[in-house]
Amino acid sequence: MSQIYKLPLVLEPQAEGGYVVTCPLLPELITEGENVQDALHNANDALAAIVEALKELKRPLPPALQATKENTPLWVESILAV
Numbered sequence: 001m002s003q004i005y006k007l008p009l010v011l012e013p014q015a016e017g018g019y020v021v022t023c024p025l026l027p028e029l030i031t032e033g034e035n036v037q038d039a040l041h042n043a044n045d046a047l048a049a050i051v052e053a054l055k056e057l058k059r060p061l062p063p064a065l066q067a068t069k070e071n072t073p074l075w076v077e078s079i080l081a082v
Helices: 036-056
Strands: 010-013 019-022 030-033
Touching: 010 036, 019 036, 030 036
Parallel strands: none
Antiparallel strands: 010 019, 019 030
């Protein structure tokens, strides 16, 4: 079962198109995508890589990166396009 982490993400539009994604609480998380959906998918992949790397290095997760508890309601701000 995967862990759920709640982090703020900043999607910055690029002049050439697409978005760069960063996280103010986790500077290691930097990725991009051609559109919002791709950018968010790539951010998820980047977070998974960061968590895996920290585990392999036997380093603790940063305080900002704590898994949510099971069966806890989540407040999510999302991006929707219609």
